[in-house]
Amino acid sequence: MTRAAGRPVTALAALLLLLAAAPAPASAAQHAPRHLEGTLPSGATYVIDAPARWNGTVLLFSHGYRPEGTPNPAVNAPDEPTKKLLLKEGYALVGSSYAKNGWAVEQAVPDQLAALDTFTGKVGAARRTLAWGQSLGGLVTTTIAERHPRRIDGSLSLCGLVHGGVANWNSTLDATFALRTLLAPGSGIRLTGFKDTADATASGNRLGAAMEAAQRTAPGRARIALAAALHAIPGWNDPATPRPAPDDHASRQANQYTALRGLVARPGFVWRAEAERRAGGTMSWNTGVDYTAMLARSAAYRQVKSLYKSAGLTLGADLRVLAGEPRVGADPGAVRYMADHAAPSGLLRKPQLDVHTTGDALVPAEVESAYRRAVNRAGRAPLLRQAYTDNAGHCTFSPAEQLGALHTVEHRVATGSWGDTSPAALNSRARDADPATPARYTPYRPGPYPRPFS
Template sequence: MRHGTRIAAGAALLLTLTTAPAATADTGTTTHVDGQLPSGATYMMDVPANWNGTVLLFSHGYNAGPANPAQDAPDAATKPLLLQQGYALIGSSYASTGWAVTDAVPDQLATLKAFTTRFGQASRTLAWGRSYGGLVTTAIAERHPDEIDGSLSMCGLVHGGVANWNNTLDPVFALKTLLGSDVPLVDLPTQEAATTAANTLTAKVDSAQSTPEGRARIALAAALHNIPVWNAPTQTRPAATDWDAQQANQYDAVKGLLKIAAFNRRQEAEVRAGGNMSWNTGVDYARLLAESSVRKEVTELYKKAGLSLTKDLAALNRAPRITANPAAVAWTSSTSSFTGKLTKPQLTIHTIGDPLVPVQTESALKRAVTAAGSGPLLRQAYVDNAGHCTFSPAEQLAALHALEDRLTTGTWRGTDPASLNTRATAADPTTPTRYVRYHPTPYLRPYDLAHPADRR
């Protein structure tokens, strides 16, 4: 059955209770509930005895499977702090793993319905999520605003599905073209074929890393995805002009992109969409590099290698292009691209050193929200750390409290870095507080429903 049919069934799901009896455990301070939805998704709920009336609907990130557990909090360290402060926590597993937005949204709303039936109407409902769960959260915020009071996306794919897959295509297209490979980048028939393609291109990258020319070309590919030069907490933060150290850090992230998203996750998403949903026809790679956050590093490494950047960019622009399947684009656009229309407040937070979902995705969201006239409802904040979703409990609690303050007062206040750090320290003085003033560069391949004539 095509997964898109779950959207049409969403209203019916909301009127239906669980198909299996919920299991309840009471510790004296928290009531824990496990249950199952008609879709087959499981859910979990944790309600403290001192419930403050607010329920937090948590959407988890991408799960490749086969295990598919429910999750109602971002991490084990943050969860007890939330319960101590009186929040009710709920979340589902989604009925399927992978790019499961057409399952995730109705399953999350059905979980909220099950909570209300069991515990009563919350005085305030907040949707929040991390990574892919940020996309799910933003979909709920746009398409089901009457179900929530506000939303918080953390390190989210708030640029939407089409933009995500277009920008994931660009670095592998550059690697294939410049390193000399014939691996298929799209229309991957099976997970096995995707793994073979990923391994083949990774071997090319490993070989290229041993030469100055190869390292410059890997840096160019990284720049087309805005991969930051400090992108994992285990890395040393390189100096501003230490181009070699910067590239070495990006090399690790490029290999991670090949292993995680560029092939296997793409293949799974293509199956759902019914074909390839991304393209690079009409893309000027010289222009993309000019807008990249790390273009200076690329130019310096090309100079050091004695390699012509102009010639390599021309080679990319001459290379045979990839066209999308229109029906697959339409499916991805309708299920996981955004209009930018908000009717309830949304706060987003992002680490500045995220290699998997680059911080520039926040620029894409702001672009759509501004075009839709919803700018006053959006605030964005940034954490000075490397890695994907590497927030401390204190930083997550500070964002949550800032959103609540907006709902209580009707005005955004205390979302500047100093105020957020103060909130974070007050919420949890034992973990880091690293909010900073930051303005991400433009997202390189934006696609949203607020710009109907702009299909970059």
């Protein structure tokens, strides 16, 4: 018998006092929800959320492009409604800010892996790790899947730039080259090799003004439609606008014009200037490109022909002008940089699901054809599945659609078989996960990517 505060205490009571004073074991601490934030060695920040009842799966989320000079917080989910649903289902979430804004695939991949290491150290080892991301984050995710397969069990790319940096900047050049050649001949508007951001902005503004004037005339509208076709911009690309009929060429062209104006205002010039500084030169070219053949493969070919006919123009004459215009060359070192850091090879080693909206103007669904071709050439076709939602816009997925896609990847990882990945099956999974938001998976096969993929 012992004494405490002058009173006898039994051995059992003493043991209870000791247990009450001792810290809770790690296993018990894991039952409390955790929200952790911090800074990685690179200077990137990270954010971790682990629910009270963690199901053992951690989701590594890679965010999309953020322009220079804009806020760059760490995020671990694409939006708050989706995040809440995932935590409710028991998933743990982790993601980083990346150390730099812009075309930061070089920094994003190691920062994401470092964030994953931080999760393991602070929360615990996951039973299963799935990588997922949107837009540029879809490219980051695909790069992790191809180059660091031991770190993950499966991956999901949403509206991803899975065609890679080289193809992306080539495709952007195709559109701006056609616009300058046909709408502002002899203007000398710079398309690549910008001196600085101000130079890029001025060049984009000049081309934008030429587009604005052209849109007021039938010949100008036809030529803008031709440039849109070379970039595979769909005729319905804004979910806030009505969907035009397939043969409503005028309405479709108006939508393409709006999307091209956005491309010229930022990605085609200002964002390109940032990417060129990162790569050390011009990473895109159009030497040897046959724009007549590219247009013939386009889903918008009939629309362009119709608009040219209505405007009283000869399509062949404009294509010959494009063919004769002096071309843009690339800096080999810059191409090498982009290929080394941001060009998927198709060499998947773990299962990946790609999901795209059918009406994406910024990263058209045709990029999925490019990646499917690369995966097939690499002999990894069984590891890839691709699906499409019937909606306009870039990354305009509902929480239901995102959870349905994640559940599909997890099913493949858990069972070793994709099972049914039809639109009906994906919609069923989406509705089960969140009946309150749309499930719009649809049968769809995009056309070929405009520029041959390499």
